Amino acid sequence: MKLYTYYRSSAAFRVRIALNLKGLEAVPVPVHLARGEQAGAAYRARNPQALVPALELDDGRVLTQSMAILEYLDETVPEPALLPADPVDRARVRAMADLIACDIHPLNNLRVLTYLKGPLDQTPAAVGAWYGHWVRAGFAALETLVAAQGARFCWDHRPGLADLCLVPQMWNARRFEVPLDDFPTLVRIDAELRALPAFAASAPEVQPDAPAA
Amino acid sequence: MKLYTYYRSSAAFRVRIALNLKGLEAVPVPVHLARGEQAGAAYRARNPQALVPALELDDGRVLTQSMAILEYLDETVPEPALLPADPVDRARVRAMADLIACDIHPLNNLRVLTYLKGPLDQTPAAVGAWYGHWVRAGFAALETLVAAQGARFCWDHRPGLADLCLVPQMWNARRFEVPLDDFPTLVRIDAELRALPAFAASAPEVQPDAPAA
Known part of the structure; x- marks a missing residue:
């Protein structure tokens, strides 16, 4: 492949x-x-x-x-499975994942930021505020859902679909300097996930096309 | 439920x-x-x-x-199944659906338009241009994919996951007066789908909370 x-x-x-x-x-x-x-x-x-x-x-x-x-x-x-077996559980994990994949990330990706800076003539500060707004709105809801679940990772003790969305979104949030103090459960889970070899090997900074440090 | x-x-x-x-x-x-x-x-x-x-x-x-x-x-x-049986086919139908659900709709929903009008102080014309930009970008790609598939609906002869996303997005595009001439396959499929009872009964204008005409 x-x-x-x-x-x-x-x-x-x-x-x-x-x-x-x-x-x-x-x-x-x-x-x-x-x-x-x-x-x-x-x-x-x-x-x-x-x-x-x-x-x-x-x-x-x-x-x-x-x-x-x-x-x-x-x-x-x-x-290893990315989704649990029970249909309701699967729906809940997919909802956590889609909260990021549909409602945070598409608003903040490169083509959207380019449109804000270009046709809408927004300042870097306004673009940064936009970025942080959607991260905070999504993460506030995700923090509530994940804290209520009370597991090691977003859903249980195995990294799953929601975790695969969380870590890249947290990486982006840090890159854009979005304060994360209001999301202690997400911060803890992200740190635990990033220590796992599959996540560490996937990080942007260790990819072959990453610029030299 | x-x-x-x-x-x-x-x-x-x-x-x-x-x-x-x-x-x-x-x-x-x-x-x-x-x-x-x-x-x-x-x-x-x-x-x-x-x-x-x-x-x-x-x-x-x-x-x-x-x-x-x-x-x-x-x-x-x-x-009736919303997804085909083969994993590659399933991935392709999900990709058509997510093209709308991740890359068109979240950019154009109410909370985003409210942010553009409020904090970003955009004119109705600029908000309309934003709306149309993301619809056209997504529909141009979807038109290519669906025309290449050459089926009655987006994927085959049964309404599936992509069709369930297409019809609401087309409804929204018409509401915001986005020209659809460049997307003849999508226009044809949408019209055929809207004639089906399950789609007709789901339309916004016939919901109990729709305002009287």
């Missing part, structure tokens, strides 16, 4: 963690978002949305959308 | 279609978003995110996030 990725893409980061957790190899193919490589014809032929990640299977078929890729990996390589 | 809903919420619209397709009854409990009812303590106790929809099961447990609810309904009431 090949993973079309960008070191700082939080959606690609999720998929890297899943591949590592499940012991799968995918050759990383960097797509430099900040230089606009995703908009070229070669990449658009693989993913008309011009977003990363995309997972190219050995037969050449290409899967897009990180959450769809994660479900595919969980269906085809069931262990 | 009870469905916490708002007639014009496109995420609630998706769930209404799924309930109708699967022949499930859920008592609608309207939450008036434009009046801010979702931010009240009573609703937040059910959904800390203060967003609709939420599905309250008969045992009192509450499920949130529309895509998680749709997966739950498909797992617990398998027929």
Whole structure:
């Protein structure tokens, strides 16, 4: 398999963690978002949305959308499972994950920040405030849900779908200097997750396309 | 079951279609978003995110996030299926759905438009341009994917997960007067879907909380 990725893409980061957790190899193919490589014809032929990640299977078929890729990996390589067995439990874990994947991350990704700075002519301070606003709104709800669950990680003692979304979003929040004091449960869980080898090996700063420190 | 809903919420619209397709009854409990009812303590106790929809099961447990609810309904009431059987096919349908659910709808929902008008002090014209920009970006990619698939609906001859996302997003696009001429396949599929009873009965204008015409 090949993973079309960008070191700082939080959606690609999720998929890297899943591949590592499940012991799968995918050759990383960097797509430099900040230089606009995703908009070229070669990449658009693989993913008309011009977003990363995309997972190219050995037969050449290409899967897009990180959450769809994660479900595919969980269906085809069931262990370790990213979702619990019970349908209500599965729905609750997916809701925690989608809280990030639908309601935080899409508002704060590169193309949106570019639109705020360009067509909407917003200052860096206004863009930063926008970024923090959506992180705080989502994390406040997630903190409530995760604290009520009271587990080691977001749902239980195994890293699952919500955890794969949490760690990249926390990485982004720190990058944009969003204060995290109001989310002590998320901060604790994120720190525990980042210590796990599958998460550590997926971090932006250790990817082959990361700039030298 | 009870469905916490708002007639014009496109995420609630998706769930209404799924309930109708699967022949499930859920008592609608309207939450008036434009009046801010979702931010009240009573609703937040059910959904800390203060967003609709939420599905309250008969045992009192509450499920949130529309895509998680749709997966739950498909797992617990398998027929008619919202997803195909093959894992790659499932990933492709989920990717079409998430293209809307992650990359169009969250950028254009009420809380985001309110932020653009409020803190960012944008004119109605600028908000309209923002709205149309994300619809066009997403629909252009979806048109490519769906036209290549060449089926009656987004994926095959049965309404599926992507179709449940398409119809509400098309309804919203028309409401905001986004030109749809560049998306002939999506326009055709949307029209065929809206003629189906499960979709027609889920439309905003026929919900109990819709204002009188």
